[in-house]
Amino acid sequence: MTGLHLQPQVITPKGTFTLMVTIYDVAKKANVSPMTVSRVINRSPLISEKTRLKVEAVIEELDYIPNKQARSLISKETKLVSLVISDISNPFFTTIARGAEDKAMQSGYQLLLGNTDEQTMKESRYIDLLLSSKVDGVLIAPAGDGSLANLRKLVKRKVPFVLIDRHVDGMTSDLVLGDNPETTRKLVAHLVEQGHRKIALINGPSSVSNARERKQAFQEALLLNGLELNPQLFIETHFRQDNLSDIVNTLIRLTPDERPTAILAANNFIGVNTIRALRQMQIDVPGDVAVACFDDPEPIPDYNPFLTVAAQPAYDMGYMGMQMLIERIEGTAPPSTRKVVLPSELIIRKSTDRKL
Amino acid sequence: MTGLHLQPQVITPKGTFTLMVTIYDVAKKANVSPMTVSRVINRSPLISEKTRLKVEAVIEELDYIPNKQARSLISKETKLVSLVISDISNPFFTTIARGAEDKAMQSGYQLLLGNTDEQTMKESRYIDLLLSSKVDGVLIAPAGDGSLANLRKLVKRKVPFVLIDRHVDGMTSDLVLGDNPETTRKLVAHLVEQGHRKIALINGPSSVSNARERKQAFQEALLLNGLELNPQLFIETHFRQDNLSDIVNTLIRLTPDERPTAILAANNFIGVNTIRALRQMQIDVPGDVAVACFDDPEPIPDYNPFLTVAAQPAYDMGYMGMQMLIERIEGTAPPSTRKVVLPSELIIRKSTDRKL
DNA sequence: TAAGGTTATGTTATCGGTAACATAAAAATA
DNA sequence: TATTTTTATGTTACCGATAACATAACCTTA
Numbered sequence: 001m002t003g004l005h006l007q008p009q010v011i012t013p014k015g016t017f018t019l020m021v022t023i024y025d026v027a028k029k030a031n032v033s034p035m036t037v038s039r040v041i042n043r044s045p046l047i048s049e050k051t052r053l054k055v056e057a058v059i060e061e062l063d064y065i066p067n068k069q070a071r072s073l074i075s076k077e078t079k080l081v082s083l084v085i086s087d088i089s090n091p092f093f094t095t096i097a098r099g100a101e102d103k104a105m106q107s108g109y110q111l112l113l114g115n116t117d118e119q120t121m122k123e124s125r126y127i128d129l130l131l132s133s134k135v136d137g138v139l140i141a142p143a144g145d146g147s148l149a150n151l152r153k154l155v156k157r158k159v160p161f162v163l164i165d166r167h168v169d170g171m172t173s174d175l176v177l178g179d180n181p182e183t184t185r186k187l188v189a190h191l192v193e194q195g196h197r198k199i200a201l202i203n204g205p206s207s208v209s210n211a212r213e214r215k216q217a218f219q220e221a222l223l224l225n226g227l228e229l230n231p232q233l234f235i236e237t238h239f240r241q242d243n244l245s246d247i248v249n250t251l252i253r254l255t256p257d258e259r260p261t262a263i264l265a266a267n268n269f270i271g272v273n274t275i276r277a278l279r280q281m282q283i284d285v286p287g288d289v290a291v292a293c294f295d296d297p298e299p300i301p302d303y304n305p306f307l308t309v310a311a312q313p314a315y316d317m318g319y320m321g322m323q324m325l326i327e328r329i330e331g332t333a334p335p336s337t338r339k340v341v342l343p344s345e346l347i348i349r350k351s352t353d354r355k356l
Numbered sequence: 357m358t359g360l361h362l363q364p365q366v367i368t369p370k371g372t373f374t375l376m377v378t379i380y381d382v383a384k385k386a387n388v389s390p391m392t393v394s395r396v397i398n399r400s401p402l403i404s405e406k407t408r409l410k411v412e413a414v415i416e417e418l419d420y421i422p423n424k425q426a427r428s429l430i431s432k433e434t435k436l437v438s439l440v441i442s443d444i445s446n447p448f449f450t451t452i453a454r455g456a457e458d459k460a461m462q463s464g465y466q467l468l469l470g471n472t473d474e475q476t477m478k479e480s481r482y483i484d485l486l487l488s489s490k491v492d493g494v495l496i497a498p499a500g501d502g503s504l505a506n507l508r509k510l511v512k513r514k515v516p517f518v519l520i521d522r523h524v525d526g527m528t529s530d531l532v533l534g535d536n537p538e539t540t541r542k543l544v545a546h547l548v549e550q551g552h553r554k555i556a557l558i559n560g561p562s563s564v565s566n567a568r569e570r571k572q573a574f575q576e577a578l579l580l581n582g583l584e585l586n587p588q589l590f591i592e593t594h595f596r597q598d599n600l601s602d603i604v605n606t607l608i609r610l611t612p613d614e615r616p617t618a619i620l621a622a623n624n625f626i627g628v629n630t631i632r633a634l635r636q637m638q639i640d641v642p643g644d645v646a647v648a649c650f651d652d653p654e655p656i657p658d659y660n661p662f663l664t665v666a667a668q669p670a671y672d673m674g675y676m677g678m679q680m681l682i683e684r685i686e687g688t689a690p691p692s693t694r695k696v697v698l699p700s701e702l703i704i705r706k707s708t709d710r711k712l
Numbered sequence: 713t714a715a716g717g718t719t720a721t722g723t724t725a726t727c728g729g730t731a732a733c734a735t736a737a738a739a740a741t742a
Numbered sequence: 743t744a745t746t747t748t749t750a751t752g753t754t755a756c757c758g759a760t761a762a763c764a765t766a767a768c769c770t771t772a
Binding site for chain 1: 730
Binding site for chain 4: 032033035036046048070072073074075076
C-alpha cells in the first residue's frame with residue numbers, strides 16, 4: 001500500500017464514523033489487499049468463492065460504494081452522457097429527453113442535461129463544461145449552423161456525438177432527423193385540400209437546418225400544388241416562445257387578395273403563439289385563418305385537441321439517438337456515420353377545420 | 357515529477373496527436389512545474405505576471421482543459437447536482453427542471469437528470485448511482501413515503517438534499533412545497549360557487565404527501581362549505597398518465613342523487629385523463645360534469661385554455677429549490693432546515709364554466 | 713551589503729481506484 | 743514426490759490534479 005489512507009472522521013453522539021469508506025477500508029477489515037476487493041467489485045473470475053463471500057460481507061457491512069471519479073481516472077470512461085437541447089420548455093424537446101433518459105439508464109449511463117436556449121454562446125460554454133467533465137458522449141440538438149465550432153471541439157477531443165432534430169452544415173456525423181420534406185408536403189397538401197390558396201409560412205431562423213429545409217420544401221410543395229410563391233407570405237422568426245403580434249399583424253394587414261387564409265408554423269411554439277396573436281386581434285381560428293404547425297405542443301394527446309400538427313416522433317428520436325450514441329461510444333456502431341430519418345404523423349384538428 | 361506521464365498517441369494522416377492534454381504537458385512546454393500551471397488555472401495571486409502569461413499562452417496553444425475527475429478526487433466537490441423527478445413527461449416537473457437547470461448553471465453546477473416514474477425502486481437505484489458519482493447535492497421530488505430509505509442513504513453519506521413538491525414522513529429536511537390546504541380550498545370554493553354540491557376527488561396515492569394533504573384539505577373544505585362527505589366520491593389512483601375509464605365510470609354510474617356534478621383531480625394528468633374518459637362516455641365537460649385540477653397540463657399558457665386549474669409555480673419551485681440546495685452545499689444556509697411554501701394561482705377556464 | 717521579509721516556484725505525497733506484473737497457493741501431471 | 747500448470751492474491755506504479763511544505767528569487771531596510 002502506497003499511502004496511509006487516513007480517513008477524516010466525525011464524532012457524533014452515536015459513535016465515530018469515517019466520512020468516506022474506501023477500498024482500503026474494506027481491504028483492511030477483510031484482511032485482503034485492495035486489489036482483491038477491486039476484483040470482487042468488478043466480478044473478476046479469479047477470486048475464490050470463500051474470499052469473495054468474505055469481501056462481499058465487509059462491503060455490505062461498511063456499506064461501501066465505489067468512487068466513480070477515481071475509477072474514471074484510469075478507465076477513461078465516466079458512464080456519463082450529455083443531452084444538450086435547445087429549449088427545455090418545449091414539450092418536443094422534453095419528450096426527446098424522456099426517450100434519451102430511458103435508453104441511457106437502461107444501458108447504465110447517467111444523463112447530464114443541458115439547455116442552450118437556442119444560443120450558440122450558451123451551447124459553447126456548456127460544451128466546454130462537458131469536455132472538462134469527460135462525458136463519454138453527447139446527444140445534441142444544435143442551436144444552429146453556428147454550432148459548427150462547438151461540434152468541432154468535440155471532434156477534436158474525440159468525444160462521440162449524435163445530432164438530433166437538426167444537422168449542421170459542414171459537419172458529418174450520426175444523425176436522427178425528422179423527415180422535413182415529406183412532413184412539409186403533408187401539411188401543405190392538407191391545407192390545400194381545405195381550400196387554401198394563400199398560405200403563409202412563419203419559419204424559424206435560416207441558421208437552423210430545419211428551417212432551411214422546411215422553407216425549401218414549402219416552396220416546392222406550393223409549386224407542386226400549382227400555387228404561386230408570394231415572398232410576403234414568408235416570414236422568419238425564432239423557434240422559442242415569444243410574442244408574434246407584429247409578425248402576424250403584418251400578414252393580416254395585407255390586401256384582401258394577398259392576405260393568407262392559412263398559416264403554417266415551423267414549430268409548435270410558433271404555432272401556438274400565432275394563434276394567440278390572431279385571437280388578440282379578434283381573428284377567428286380556423287374561421288378566418290387556419291393554422292397548422294410542426295410538432296405537437298400538447299404533452300398529452302387528445303385531451304383538448306385544437307391545433308393541427310405534424311407530430312414528429314420525439315420520444316423515438318431521443319431513444320434512437322441515445323442508442324446510436326451508445327453504440328458509437330462502445331464501438332459497436334459501424335465506422336461510417338449513420339442517418340436515421342423518422343416520419344411524422346399528420347394530426348388534423350380544429351385549427352384547420354374549415355368547411356368550404 | 358513522480359510519474360513519467362507518457363501520453364497515448366494517435367497517428368493520423370495529419371500528424372501525431374496526444375489524446376489528452378494534461379497539466380504535465382502544459383508544464384513541460386512552458387518550462388514550469390505542474391504546480392505553477394495549477395496555480396495559473398486556479399487564479400492564485402502568487403504568480404508573476406510574466407509566468408502567468410507564458411503559461412496561459414501554452415494552455416491556449418495546446419487547448420488544455422482541466423480534468424474534473426482528477427480535481428474532484430482531492431477537492432471532494434464535483435460541481436454536479438442531481439435533479440430527481442418522478443415523472444419526466446409531466447410539464448409540471450419539466451418546468452421545475454427548467455428552473456432548477458437555470459439556477460444550477462448560473463451557479464456553476466451541472467445538472468444530472470433522473471426520472472423515477474414514481475417508483476421507489478427506480479429511485480433507489482438512481483440514488484445509488486448518485487452516491488457513486490459523488491454529486492454535491494440532490495434536489496428531489498420523492499416518489500412517496502417509501503423514499504424514506506433512499507433519503508436516509510443520502511443522510512448517511514452526508515449528501516445535502518432538498519425535497520421538492522412533496523415531503524416524506526419521518527424525514528426532516530429543507531423543503532419547497534406548494535400550499536396544499538390553501539390551493540384545495542380555492543378549488544373547492546370555486547366549484548361550490550359554480551353551484552356544485554356533489555364533488556368527487558380523484559386523488560393520487562396516499563403514500564405521497566401531496567395526496568394525503570389534498571384529501572385532508574378536501575374533506576375540511578367540504579365541511580366548511582356545509583357539504584357532506586360521501587366516501588363513494590373519493591377515489592385513489594396514481595399520478596401518472598393512464599386510462600381512467602373504470603374509475604370515472606364508477607362515479608358516473610352512481611344514482612342520480614349521488615353522482616358528482618364536479619370532479620376535482622389531484623394533478624394535471626388525472627385531470628386531463630378524467631376529461632378524456634368522460635368524453636369517451638359521451639359526457640359533456642363542463643355541461644354534464646365540471647372538472648378542475650392541480651397543476652396546469654399546458655406548457656404554454658393561454659393558447660387553448662380549457663381546463664380550470666390551480667397552477668403551482670413550478671419554475672419558481674425548481675429555481676428556489678436549487679438555490680436552497682446550493683446554499684446548503686456551500687454552507688451559506690442556516691443550520692436549521694427551511695421550509696418554503698409557495699402559493700398557487702387559480703386559473704378558471706371552460707372546464708368549470710357552468711351557468712346555473 | 714548583509715539580514716530579514718516577501719513573493720514566486722518547485723517537490724513530495726496524496727485523493728481512490730486499477731493495470732500490469734510478481735508471487736504464493738492449490739491442483740494437475742509426470 | 744517432484745514438477746508443471748493453474749488459480750488466487752499481493753505489489754508497485756500510475757491516472758491528473760492539488761495541498762502542504764520546502765526552497766529559490768526578489769525586495770526591503772538597517
